[in-house]
Amino acid sequence: MKVGSGNPPTNIDPRLLPQNQAIGEATKGEDPGKDAAKVTLSPSATAMKMVQDEFSSLPDVRMQKVEEIRKEIDTGTYARPADQVASKMIVQSLIDSLYQK
Numbered sequence: 001m002k003v004g005s006g007n008p009p010t011n012i013d014p015r016l017l018p019q020n021q022a023i024g025e026a027t028k029g030e031d032p033g034k035d036a037a038k039v040t041l042s043p044s045a046t047a048m049k050m051v052q053d054e055f056s057s058l059p060d061v062r063m064q065k066v067e068e069i070r071k072e073i074d075t076g077t078y079a080r081p082a083d084q085v086a087s088k089m090i091v092q093s094l095i096d097s098l099y100q101k
Helices: 043-056 063-075 082-098
Strands: none
């Protein structure tokens, strides 16, 4: 069974096609940045990037807090007021229902 006509597809964005296999490779004696595009970020984009970098450096889990709660559970002293637990469950349920697909 023949799937294609042998001709390349015509609906591909030409910007996505490789025009030159040596793109990005500097030839001997040429400045590698000679034809490079220059990108300048807006102040808000720069600030967002800084925040993202700082946020990504934070740990996913606060291990000190985990250890404190683990010790409380092990010693039998872990107790949280039922009304606080119920309140947080309701708030989380409402948040979840807002963001359901």
